[in-house]
Amino acid sequence: MIRIQSLAFAYRDGEFRLSIPEFETSAREKVALIGPSGAGKTTLLNLIAGIAVPDQGEVTVDGIAVSRLDDARRRDFRITRIGFVFQDFELLDYLNVLDNILHPYRITRALTLTAEVRDRAAELAGQLGIGDKLARKAGDLSQGEKQRAAICRALLPDPDLVLADEATGNLDPANKFRILDLLFDSAERHQATLLAVTHDHELLPRFDRVVDFSQFRAEDRS
Amino acid sequence: MIGGQTTRRLNLSLLAVLWGAAAVSAAAGPLRIHTVNYPLQYFAERIAGPHAEVVLPAPPEVDPAFWLPDAAVINQYQGADLVLLNGAGYARWVGKATLARSRLVDTSAGFRKDYLAAETAVTHTHGPSGEHAHTATAFATWLDFSLAARQAAAIRDAVVRLQPRLREEVEENFVALERDLLALAQQAKALGLYAKGMPMLASHSVYQYLAEAYGLNLRSMHWEFDQTPDGEQWAELEALLRRHPARIMLWEGAPQAGVVARLQSLGIRSVVFEPVANRPGRGDWLSVMRANLVRLEDALSR
Amino acid sequence: MRDSLYIAWRYVTHNRARTGTLVACVTLIGFLPLALEVLLDESERQLLSRAESTPLVVGAKGSALDLVMNTLYFDDEIPEPISLRAADEVAATGLALPIPVYARFRARSHPIVGTSLDYFAFRGLRIARGRQLALLGEAVIGAVAAERLGLEPGDHLVSSPETVFDLAGVYPLKMHVVGVLARAHSPDDLAVFVDTKTAWVIQGLGHGHQDVTTTRDPSVILARGDGKVVANAKLVQFTEITPDNIDSFHFHGGAEDYPLSAVIAVPDEVRAGTLLRGRYLEQDTPLQILRPRDVIEGLLENIFRIKQVLDAVIGVVGLATLLAIVLVFALSLRLRQREIDTIFKLGCSRGTIAQLLAAEIVIIVGLSAAICLVLLQIVDAYSGGLVRSLFL
Numbered sequence: 058m059i060r061i062q063s064l065a066f067a068y069r070d071g072e073f074r075l076s077i078p079e080f081e082t083s084a085r086e087k088v089a090l091i092g093p094s095g096a097g098k099t100t101l102l103n104l105i106a107g108i109a110v111p112d113q114g115e116v117t118v119d120g121i122a123v124s125r126l127d128d129a130r131r132r133d134f135r136i137t138r139i140g141f142v143f144q145d146f147e148l149l150d151y152l153n154v155l156d157n158i159l160h161p162y163r164i165t166r167a168l169t170l171t172a173e174v175r176d177r178a179a180e181l182a183g184q185l186g187i188g189d190k191l192a193r194k195a196g197d198l199s200q201g202e203k204q205r206a207a208i209c210r211a212l213l214p215d216p217d218l219v220l221a222d223e224a225t226g227n228l229d230p231a232n233k234f235r236i237l238d239l240l241f242d243s244a245e246r247h248q249a250t251l252l253a254v255t256h257d258h259e260l261l262p263r264f265d266r267v268v269d270f271s272q273f274r275a276e277d278r279s
Numbered sequence: 280m281i282g283g284q285t286t287r288r289l290n291l292s293l294l295a296v297l298w299g300a301a302a303v304s305a306a307a308g309p310l311r312i313h314t315v316n317y318p319l320q321y322f323a324e325r326i327a328g329p330h331a332e333v334v335l336p337a338p339p340e341v342d343p344a345f346w347l348p349d350a351a352v353i354n355q356y357q358g359a360d361l362v363l364l365n366g367a368g369y370a371r372w373v374g375k376a377t378l379a380r381s382r383l384v385d386t387s388a389g390f391r392k393d394y395l396a397a398e399t400a401v402t403h404t405h406g407p408s409g410e411h412a413h414t415a416t417a418f419a420t421w422l423d424f425s426l427a428a429r430q431a432a433a434i435r436d437a438v439v440r441l442q443p444r445l446r447e448e449v450e451e452n453f454v455a456l457e458r459d460l461l462a463l464a465q466q467a468k469a470l471g472l473y474a475k476g477m478p479m480l481a482s483h484s485v486y487q488y489l490a491e492a493y494g495l496n497l498r499s500m501h502w503e504f505d506q507t508p509d510g511e512q513w514a515e516l517e518a519l520l521r522r523h524p525a526r527i528m529l530w531e532g533a534p535q536a537g538v539v540a541r542l543q544s545l546g547i548r549s550v551v552f553e554p555v556a557n558r559p560g561r562g563d564w565l566s567v568m569r570a571n572l573v574r575l576e577d578a579l580s581r
Numbered sequence: 582m583r584d585s586l587y588i589a590w591r592y593v594t595h596n597r598a599r600t601g602t603l604v605a606c607v608t609l610i611g612f613l614p615l616a617l618e619v620l621l622d623e624s625e626r627q628l629l630s631r632a633e634s635t636p637l638v639v640g641a642k643g644s645a646l647d648l649v650m651n652t653l654y655f656d657d658e659i660p661e662p663i664s665l666r667a668a669d670e671v672a673a674t675g676l677a678l679p680i681p682v683y684a685r686f687r688a689r690s691h692p693i694v695g696t697s698l699d700y701f702a703f704r705g706l707r708i709a710r711g712r713q714l715a716l717l718g719e720a721v722i723g724a725v726a727a728e729r730l731g732l733e734p735g736d737h738l739v740s741s742p743e744t745v746f747d748l749a750g751v752y753p754l755k756m757h758v759v760g761v762l763a764r765a766h767s768p769d770d771l772a773v774f775v776d777t778k779t780a781w782v783i784q785g786l787g788h789g790h791q792d793v794t795t796t797r798d799p800s801v802i803l804a805r806g807d808g809k810v811v812a813n814a815k816l817v818q819f820t821e822i823t824p825d826n827i828d829s830f831h832f833h834g835g836a837e838d839y840p841l842s843a844v845i846a847v848p849d850e851v852r853a854g855t856l857l858r859g860r861y862l863e864q865d866t867p868l869q870i871l872r873p874r875d876v877i878e879g880l881l882e883n884i885f886r887i888k889q890v891l892d893a894v895i896g897v898v899g900l901a902t903l904l905a906i907v908l909v910f911a912l913s914l915r916l917r918q919r920e921i922d923t924i925f926k927l928g929c930s931r932g933t934i935a936q937l938l939a940a941e942i943v944i945i946v947g948l949s950a951a952i953c954l955v956l957l958q959i960v961d962a963y964s965g966g967l968v969r970s971l972f973l
Contacts, residue, residue, distance in 0.1 A: 108926055129930065136928030147923040151595030152588070163584035164929040164937075170584075194595070210927075347828065350759070353715035357698060374836075375827055377714035377776040379698035380668070381678050 058084040058218065058250040059105060064114035066104060075100050077114075077273045082266075084119075087241060087251040089261050092270025098254040099144060101270075102220045105252070106139050107131040119217055133167040140216035140249075142224045142240075146207040150196035154187060155179070157195050158210045168214060181209050185239060200227040208236065212243050219244055221253040225260065237263060310441060313359040315370040316343040316556050318421040319386060321564035322431040323363060325456045327438050330445055334359070339558050344418060347372045361437055365430070367394050369418035384437040386430035387420050394420075395487045419485045419554050423492035424464035424568075428457045459565055466572050467493045474579055480519075480528040480547065485554050498523050504532040513541075520545065527578050550578045582936065589940035599913070600945065606906055607949035608956070610899040614892060615953070616960045621888055623964035625881055631767060632877035634704075636854055637677065637846040639667055639861070642869045649876040652843040654768045655684040655692035662840035665777070667868055669837055674860065676853040677846040678703075683780045684772075684842050687741045688756070691726045694772045695780025695841075703847060706769055710734055711760035714776055717787075717830055718822025720756040721774045724764035732758050737821075738773060740783045754783045755821035766965060781832065781839050782822070789822065789830035846870070914938070 061080040067073065075097040082088050090098050103109040104116055107123045110131075116124045118138070123131060135141070148157045156163075158178045162170035182188045185205040190198065195206065204227055211219060221240060225233040237260055244251040253264070261267050310331040314320040320335040327333065336352050337343040348356070353376045356362055362378055364370070366387030387394075395417040421427040435453040439446050471493030481490075484499035498519060502508050508516070519525075528542060529552040539549045552571045553559065559567045593600040631653050640648040641661035650656035662685075671679035680703055683695035698713070700706075701721075711734025714721050720738055722730070732738060736758045756775060764770055781787045822830060832839070848854035861870040914921070921934055960967065 132928045132930060141926070143923075143926065147926060149920060149923065151592050156588075156591065160588075160924075161927050163588060164924060164927065164933050167928075347824075349824075350712065350715035350719075354712060357713060357715070371828075374778065374832065375717035375830060377698055377716070377719070377778075379702070380672070380681070381697075381699050 058082050058086065058119055059252065060115075060117040061101075061105075062114055064104065064111045064116065066100065066109065066111045066113075073097070073100070075273065077101070080268070080273075082250055082252060085244070085248050085250055087244065087263075087265045088253070089264040089267045090252065090254045090270055091256065091258075091261070091267060096270040097273065098270050099222055102141070102222055102252070102254065105218075106141050106220055107135045133165065136161050136165050137167050137214060138217050140211035140214065140219040142204075142208050142211045142219070142221040144222040144226070144254075146203045148195040148198075148203055148206055148210075150194065153192050153194050154182065154198065154202075154206050155191040157206055158182065158191075158213055161210065161214065174213070178209070178213055181213060182206075185209050186235075201229075201232055204228065205236065208240065212247075215247050215249075217247070217249050219249050219251045219253075221251065223254055223256070225255065225257060230259075233257070233260070310361060310438065311359045312361045312363060312438075313356045314363040315365055315373060317558050318427065318555065318564055319363040319365060319430065319434070320558075322427070322456060323434050323438075326431060326435050326449055326452045327445075328448065328452055330442060330448075331438065335558065337557060341557065343556055344369055344371075346370070348376070353377070360441060363434060363437075365418060365420065366391070367418040367420050368397075368416040369420075384433060386433040387426070389429055389433060390420075390426055393426065395491055397484065397487070417484070417487035419556070420488055422486060422554060423488035424460045424467060425492065426488060428460040428464075431456050431460065463565075463568055463572065464492070466576075470572065470576055470579060471495055473576075477527070477579075478523045478525040480516075480523075480525040482528060482530045482534070485531060486529055486552070489552075496523075497529070498525070500528075504530045504534045507535060507538060517545075527575075529575075548578050548581070550574050582940070585933070585936045585940040586944070589937055589944055592937075593941055593944050599909075600948075603906060603909065603945050604948045604952065606902050607946060608952045610902050611949060611953040612956050614895045614899075615957055617888065617891065617895075619957060619960050619964055620968055621884065624884075624968045627767075627965070627968055628877045628881065629874070632873035635845055635873045636848060637857065638843050638871045638873055639663070639671060639679075639846055639868055640843040640871070642867055645869070645871050645876045646880060648843060648869070649871060649873045651684055652682050652845065653873055655694055655772055657687070657692070659685050660842055662842060663844070663868060664837060665839045665841055666837040668841065668844045671844055671846050671857070674857060676857045677848040680845040680847065681777050681841045682843045682845060683777050683840065685840075686780060686783050688720075688738050688773050689730055689741060691722075691730065692772050693720075693740060693780060693783065694774050695777040696774060697777065700774070700845075703845070704765065704767070704769055706765055707763040708760045709763035711758070713760055714774065715759070716822070717776065717779055717782065717827060718754065718756055719759045719775070719779070721760040721762060722758055723762050723770040723772045723774075725770035726773060727758075727761040732761070734759055734761060753820060754779070757822075766969075768969070770969075777839070777841065778832070779822075782830065784840070786834075786839060787830055787832040789826050910938075910942075 059080070059082045061077050063079075064075070064077040066075045073095075080101075090101070092098055100109065104111055105118060105123070107116075107126065111124050114124075115122050118134075121134065123134060126134060149160065152160065155175075155178060158181075159170060159175070162168045162174060168174075179188065179191065182191055182205075185208060187198075187202055187205045187209065190202055190206075195203065198206065204224065208221075208224060211221075219240065224240060225236050228236055240251060240253070241263065243249070255261070309329070310327060312323050312327065312331045312333045314323060314333060314335050316337075317335055320333050323331060323333040334355075335343070336348060336355055337346045356376070356378055360382060362383050364373055364383055364385045366385040396415055397417045421430060431453060435449055438449050442449070467489070474495060476494065476496045479495055479497045481497050481499045482502040482504055484501075486495070486497055486499070489495060490497040500508075500512070500516060500519075502512060526546060526548060528547050528549050530549055531552070531554060533551050534542075534549050542549055551574060553567050555564050555567045562570070632649070635653055638649060638652050640652065641663050643661050644658075647656070647658040648660040651658060651660050665681065668679040668681045671677055678699060680699045681695070681697055682700070684692050685695075686693040694700075701713070708721065709724065711721070722732060722738070727733065730738065738756045738758055740754045740756065742753060756773070756779065762769065762774075775783075778787060846854075846857060848857055858870050858872075861868055924934060924937070925931075
């Protein structure tokens, strides 16, 4: 599913460099990424999602070389094929929960907002336990609710690949497992691959594979 | 700028309408002329003939000089095309009423300098305006028939101004009236010459113009023709007679028989000389005035 | 664009204070010069229409503007008085109809305008309730004055002393309101109309008092004799003219010397107007004759010069405000960098982000334009009254 070869990436200020000789996941595999903070786990997710583009090497998702697509196509690819649960949720405070979930549909032509999509959004929100919070402004939600809204937004377009950056980081143990189950179920249902960054070792046994990020060379010159 | 030629033309036509408002309304029917006394009504009727409806709103029993019309009557005056005033302080209500200046015609304005002073005036002082006097002018101007003719001329001018198309007819009517008035004047003058300054009395001070114009040596009492004078008044008369041995007394109306008789005993003949300020019971202004002169002539000739 | 507008609408309604401030600023920038324009247009229309409908004004030499403003708008700058003779002189020329105007006194801040009946016909003023002036001491009042003072025919209105220190013996006159005029949408609506003679009574030139020749009160009469009576201030002067005392009201001196503030001369044709104007060209006459239109046009020129300056000031202020708005936007972009990053991360193109921001601007400008339009409609609808109450 994901194939990375001879990847090298540096932020423009040049203070952080990441190089990954090889990394691969198979389809529908559930992989946990662990490693110390600042190791470049989020950077790797950004590179896979096409938010960042490698300086060298190639990122292929489902046979498509994401890093070689032009900007517009890379965006469309990301928005239609990849569900991204950001570490700090990236919700817009001035929109209510439903509008946040539907937001990707409103900012790109690659997705079409239909009544069916709305129904599905409501259903998914229900499954995530925020069905009654759809009309609430995102700014008024608790951390856990925000996280569920972010997951809901990521899963709504039925992505082939779900990238989760600390998706259970702010949850109590009960909820942590519930959300993880949901992520797993959803990935299962959509036959999607799941790549999740986590610090929570309790969760690791649930994954098919655990990749320790310390094996890759990361330099933080700051 | 707003306006320009069109507005100006509009304005001008509007003003023309206003200025000649009376003329316009008159074109639709007879002129509506209101007067403050009967002589002016008579003159206006003679001059305008059928082209005017001449109204004297004062009731027949009052002296129009001292009558005070109410607001409703003043509103009638306001609706007239012309309001003929006698001037010379006649009808003081005019000075207390609101009338359109443009419709007022002071028929004696042309001879203001010839106004005569009234005999009774009291000056008084109070307040910041200093000494001042009330009423000072004699107003029965029409008893000088030449002045009456000039008042008639003023009426003619006013009618012609409103109805220029009637100029000839109005002029003709005026000339006929003027002829009658001048004939009266002629007759009165002859009487004056005949009287040769003979002392005469008047029951009231209304004959100033008659006396002045025709040389009558007239002194006025303050007697009312329908009242019997009291002792004080008789005493006043007797005192006056010592300085002014009159043989004739002019009365505004027929005096009481007793008074006539007592005067007769003093050698004074009573002669009714009606000023006809209001409509007479019989005849018209001219016939009454002619009869006045006949009575005076008759008294003088005895 | 619809989605962009939706999201932008959510943003602007979420940030109400910021949006409100921006909308207020943009609205003001648009509204101020336009409203000023509307009001000036209306004042020009009113000033000119009144001036154009008043062909000529005769008054004392001095400020032409004061004379015209007092005669046309009953302004409280009172020109030097002229005498009634001036009206007689106009009448004597036969060239124009003279309408006397004596706008000097006030009654509860409303101008008392002494004039003749011709004024009402000239201005096309109609009695709505009650009747026309008939007798001394009566007043007919404009529609607005009636409304503000709460007066109807049958009520009374007392003239105000000219100054607090007016101790010269001028008694306030209790006037009888006999009629209320129909609304004319002109300064006449605010005025209290009386006969010139009533105005002279207010001034003390005419008065009524106890009959000095018959009163026997020794404390009133100081001296009597030789057809002369001297009375003291205890002599009862009437402050109201009633049917009972109207006979005692009298004027002293020749009426032709009585004061007026102006005479409106209505010539019967243009040539007559020109001829009449010619008669006032001599240097030694204390009178001047004016075409109000000329004077008002002069005034308007000055107003427009002031307006140009005002426009420039508004322009500069507007530009500064616009720059401030641009700055607000620029700063808000910085503050919203994180949010923009989020949208970008979700898959939004830079073009769409620009569209979102543009949609916000469209909404703010659109809201401002709508408010501005409504306000202008209101100003326009009320401009007539507004101009009359503000300027005239």
